[in-house]
Amino acid sequence: MVKKNKIKNISAEEKILAAAHKVFTTKGMNGARMQDIADEAGINKALLHYYFKDKDKLFETIFVVEAQRFFPKITMIFQSDAPLFEKIENFVSEYIDEMQENPYLPWFVINEMNRDPEKFMDKVWGKENLPKPARFLEQIEEEIKAGRIKRINPIHLFMNMISMTIFPFLGKPMFVRNLRLSDKQFNEIIEQRKKEIPKFIIDSIKK
Amino acid sequence: MVKKNKIKNISAEEKILAAAHKVFTTKGMNGARMQDIADEAGINKALLHYYFKDKDKLFETIFVVEAQRFFPKITMIFQSDAPLFEKIENFVSEYIDEMQENPYLPWFVINEMNRDPEKFMDKVWGKENLPKPARFLEQIEEEIKAGRIKRINPIHLFMNMISMTIFPFLGKPMFVRNLRLSDKQFNEIIEQRKKEIPKFIIDSIKK
DNA sequence: ACTTTTGTTAACCATTTGGTTAAACTATAT
DNA sequence: ATATAGTTTAACCAAATGGTTAACAAAAGT
Numbered sequence: 030m031v032k033k034n035k036i037k038n039i040s041a042e043e044k045i046l047a048a049a050h051k052v053f054t055t056k057g058m059n060g061a062r063m064q065d066i067a068d069e070a071g072i073n074k075a076l077l078h079y080y081f082k083d084k085d086k087l088f089e090t091i092f093v094v095e096a097q098r099f100f101p102k103i104t105m106i107f108q109s110d111a112p113l114f115e116k117i118e119n120f121v122s123e124y125i126d127e128m129q130e131n132p133y134l135p136w137f138v139i140n141e142m143n144r145d146p147e148k149f150m151d152k153v154w155g156k157e158n159l160p161k162p163a164r165f166l167e168q169i170e171e172e173i174k175a176g177r178i179k180r181i182n183p184i185h186l187f188m189n190m191i192s193m194t195i196f197p198f199l200g201k202p203m204f205v206r207n208l209r210l211s212d213k214q215f216n217e218i219i220e221q222r223k224k225e226i227p228k229f230i231i232d233s234i235k236k
Numbered sequence: 237m238v239k240k241n242k243i244k245n246i247s248a249e250e251k252i253l254a255a256a257h258k259v260f261t262t263k264g265m266n267g268a269r270m271q272d273i274a275d276e277a278g279i280n281k282a283l284l285h286y287y288f289k290d291k292d293k294l295f296e297t298i299f300v301v302e303a304q305r306f307f308p309k310i311t312m313i314f315q316s317d318a319p320l321f322e323k324i325e326n327f328v329s330e331y332i333d334e335m336q337e338n339p340y341l342p343w344f345v346i347n348e349m350n351r352d353p354e355k356f357m358d359k360v361w362g363k364e365n366l367p368k369p370a371r372f373l374e375q376i377e378e379e380i381k382a383g384r385i386k387r388i389n390p391i392h393l394f395m396n397m398i399s400m401t402i403f404p405f406l407g408k409p410m411f412v413r414n415l416r417l418s419d420k421q422f423n424e425i426i427e428q429r430k431k432e433i434p435k436f437i438i439d440s441i442k443k
Numbered sequence: 444a445c446t447t448t449t450g451t452t453a454a455c456c457a458t459t460t461g462g463t464t465a466a467a468c469t470a471t472a473t
Numbered sequence: 474a475t476a477t478a479g480t481t482t483a484a485c486c487a488a489a490t491g492g493t494t495a496a497c498a499a500a501a502g503t
Binding site for chain 1: 263264266267307310343346347349350351353356357361369386388389391392394395396398399400402403404406407409410411413414415416425428429432433436437439440441
């Protein structure tokens with residue numbers, strides 16, 4: 030009656046999830062085909078609908094996991110109590126690590142976010158559960174008042190940090206082509222950015 | 237025999253182009269429906285195929301125009317001979333202007349670029365016609381040698397500038413929600429960034 | 444053993460979607 | 474005015490696509 034953990038069942042459902050993950054994150058919801066997912070999983074298309082009601086449901090299952098992977102670190106930086114500079118270093122470094130392992134992530138998330146912003150935001154943060162930027166903004170204000178950093182609108186600082194961290198993954202095809210970078214070189218550049226971005230920021234705001 | 241510029245023809249073809257522009261740039265190639273475009277244009281679906289062979293052809297027509305709108309400024313900054321700081325200011329300011337008028341642009345371009353990077357890049361820059369970053373890189377090296385700016389890998393400087401300029405448009409839904417910004421406030425922030433980004437960069441690299 | 448539940452498939456179905464056809468309509472040239 | 478070339482449409486078509494069904498197989502419960 031209750032779902033048992035038969036070895037076969039698990040492996041089928043997980044094959045589906047792995048396949049759906051691959052297809053959805055590379056093609057997006059609109060570009061993904063249920064048949065592609067079935068093929069990728071090596072099973073019959075009907076089995077997809079046996080485990081997951083329909084395409085939307087399957088997509089949402091994948092999507093929520095990926096979005097949770099992408100966003101919580103933004104929340105984290107808001108709420109942690111580490112010193113500002115350390116916080117910046119942690120954020121950049123952890124984010125880049127995450128995206129080096131899942132380079133599709135930024136495109137996937139940004140793409141789906143723009144496809145239907147309302148539904149998206151509600152699904153990622155429940156209507157209530159929003160990260161509170163107050164702590165982060167306050168912290169910057171404190172540093173300014175203490176005379177340790179220059180006056181800057183915290184929002185710009187926040188945007189700059191996130192932009193420099195994420196965008197290179199989105200613009201990769203453009204960067205590698207126009208800067209004549211090999212894949213290896215691009216990855217090296219990205220690796221450098223873990224230190225380069227915090228340095229760039231701190232050089233800019235430190236008094 | 238030869239196509240005449242009858243008023244009606246022009247207006248039909250242009251209605252199609254305007255409609256295709258709207259649908260493609262908001263939904264993307266995969267999300268766009270030929271019927272939607274026809275409806276938007278207020279004409280019969282068959283007429284789309286009368287003026288444009290098929291969906292791919294129509295898409296490409298729109299796409300090339302938009303991509304040309306998005307990319308040439310990157311080329312420009314490489315090739316101009318303006319002083320470095322001025323170049324940065326021009327780039328940021330002009331780019332933001334362009335995207336304020338066409339906020340869909342970054343998403344559309346990034347999206348299609350990731351959908352098929354090879355075809356994309358070839359279509360935007362013909363296989364030969366690549367911008368040469370050498371001038372820009374040299375210029376930064378010169379400034380470093382002249383002791384006017386700190387040592388920095390020009391590639392990082394380039395990535396930072398582009399990232400800070402473009403990304404806020406891609407992440408808008410996230411920013412407005414998490415920072416509790418109204419549309420008006422968001423636009424004000426963006427407006428500020430025309431000065432804020434160059435300042436942020438120059439503060440960081442100036443000796 | 445045999446009944447029931449769960450897992451899996453091939454074949455099928457309905458809708459959507461890009462694209463075509465043939466006919467009708469409009470403007471222009473003769 | 475009428476023939477002609479260009480424009481527009483309604484109706485249609487075939488392929489793609491998401492989803493269902495019915496039958497069968499494998500496990501689990503009794």
